[in-house]
Amino acid sequence: MSKKQTPEFIKEISEGYAPKGKSIFLGGGMLSDQVEKEAKVTIPLSTLNRHGLIAGATGTGKTKTLQLLTEGLSRAGIPVLLMDIKGDLSGIAKEGEEKDVIKKRSKDLDYEWKKEGFPVEFLSMSEDKGARLKAAVSEFGPVLFSRILGLNDTQSGVISLVFKYCDDLGIPLLDIKDIKKALQYLTNEGKEEIEKEYGAISSASTSTIIRKIIELEGQGAETFFGEPSFDVEDLLLKDKNGYGKINIIRLTDIQSKPLLFSTFMLSLLTEIYGNFPEEGDIEAPKLAIFIDEAHLVFSEASKTLIGQIESMVRLIRSKGVGIFFCTQSPTDIPPAILAQLGLKIQHALRAFTANDRKSIKQAAENYPITDFYDVDEEITKLGIGEAFVTALSEKGVPTPLVRTMLVPPSSRMDILTDSEIKEILSDSKLVSKYAKDLDRDSAYEILQKKIDGIAEAEEETEIEENGSSAKKEKRKKLKEDPTFVETLSKNPLAREVGRTVAKEVTRGLLGMLGISSTKKTRRKKTGIFGF
Template identity: 75%
Template structure:
């Protein structure tokens, strides 16, 4: 490739990446192997809800790029949710340390680097210390749960019937032991009851569903499902200085549990979509979500589950939410999702095998054409902390591809000490809010009691009447007894009950998004979950 004029290069970059208060400065462009500080690469905040990708081989600087983006968003007042798979991102909570490498990088960029700490909340999906993340089975609804379990149409119908039965009788489905007990009860002692009211169900289908639930349970699902449910509004907070809160989910154990990760991701996206209002075009995102090691989201996901995640990624941008996937190769992301990503930051790829060379060819073809770089060649030569970048400008048009030297993070490039983690947790109001598990009476207790009563032959008429009370009767009680409503509002456990019921409606309807239009029109819609 012939040498290109530096002035033309500078003009092209400055035109494509205007640097202002409404952009995120990431670094400077490289021309003919030299860093050009004046060629500032700055991404418009207003286009970040078109999502993004950070890709590159191990050791090329992806994690530090992710850290830089999180810091820059926080400074701009954008809250961040960060999924920390490798456990090396907690250092964002503390100031970074100066070094010769940082000084040299900052000097080459003509960038005034300074150490800085950021407001951090530590969240946990497993037994690690932190803000507990949970959701109930009822909130998922039968459609989403079917996607996660990879059920066929017949099995999905059986699961929907189970939900309908429990819904009509006001029996809460909160955790995996609840749905297991419901399946066992309606396959044995309650079989005659459900067939009379709702129609026959296949014992082979219930056995298959039960087996798949046990598999999910073995991957850690019993920890995730339950109460209190996490409220996504707690993710969009700022500190007293106006910095966006960075919520870090500690997921170091999740690599061996990809289905649980997919389950959590779909639950989170759905919850955000269901609860955040439509925002239209914002000057900057309302929330930025970073998914490190993103291949784990799709590794064990069924086609239906991938389609569901794709729908959420496409729709959630209207809620002002930006989603960024961080992975080794762009080919780790399904093509339909990859096509929706506006910002692409490509670190070096390695050409050790035929598959590697194929991945490089595919990655190079995904970027805008450029007169300044031989992308398929230079993509293997990028140094640590160096990447090809293209984004969307304010008109939604892809910007010129630029080889970029990225600025160094301001926070610590390493993990926190146990003492430092304890300090953050001790000062967190959210840890206190979600620390105590709620274990109210639900399907497991209610149906176990019914099984015992059937076995003893002691089920009373009064108990049978209570067992068959409908939601209509419950609503009537609410309308006729103001004191009952008043008691509910003052009782934390009761508030969680009401919140779960309210979210069932949204979650159940939202689940219909994953059903192809042809199938959707054929279903008979009745009841809370749209079946």
């Protein structure tokens, strides 16, 4: 670039990114590898419910950019939800350290850097420490639950029938063992009952569904499904200084469980959409969600599940919620979702192979055309903490693409120690609120009682039938045993003893039958299922 173009560049960037309302300062525009201090890059808060993307190769500064945006939102009183996959975001709770590199960058940007820590809550959907995130199976509903499992229409119909049956009888579906027990009951012991009221269920479909559930269960679903359900309103808290709380979900063990991660994401977005009121156009989002390693959301999700997430991303912005995906390449995000992202921050990509070069070309095509940069070439030369940025202005118009030197975060760019984490957890009200699991009677317990009742009734019927058979066999034996009959006929004393024995045997059998009959009559009155 010639110096002749510098004034034109500064004018275009300054006008395109001029803050008219509340905004977050990201850094300074760069031209010919030099920072132009007058070309300040700021992002209006009013457009951050239009979602965003932070992309770039490993080690290029994506996490620090995520940290920078989170700090700006928290300062503005906007709560944030961070999904910490790598475990390196906890440091945002403590003040940063002003090192030489930070001093130099602050000088280059003409920016006054201040160290600062931010209010943090730790959440967990596994065995990690933090407020436990749970959701009941019934909260998903049959359609969403079927899509999570990737079921076909016939199998989805079975799930709808199970939900309908449990709803009609007031039987709660809370956790994984509940839905498995319901499927077992309606396919076996309750088959006649379900066919009379709702129609037949194919055992083949049920077997397939259970295998899908076991697959989900194998990724740790039993720790996620259940009670108490997490209240999404608890994501909207602020501290005493008016800073938005930064809720960090610790997901360091989730990389091997992409299906569970997708399930959790869809559950969370659905709950937020269902509970938050419509906001329309607002000055700032009421919640911002950052999804680190976002490719995990889509890597093993079915087409129907991806379609559901796409719909939710499109709809949820009207609730005042912004979603930001952080991943290595824009191509990790499905095109239909990528097209909805208003803010795009692209860190460096590396061209080691032909596929890499192809990905870079595709990535460059996702950004506005610019006269100031050869994006295909410069995207591979961006330094650490530098990125191409484009956003939406207050009018909803895409801003010019600008190579930006980003401001360093004010908080610690490292993890917390175990003692620091324990200190935060001990002061958390959410941790104590969700600490204890609830296991009230639900489908598993209620249907197990039905199964036990059916088994008990069958056992008593068998006893009754066996008793009658024994009586007939005894009479037959008395008639057919010649030695015994002859003895009775020839010996008077023996005949008397025989009559006595016969009477006692008969009384014993009748007594047994009488007791069985009494039990059966009483059970008919009380109900064989115990309720």
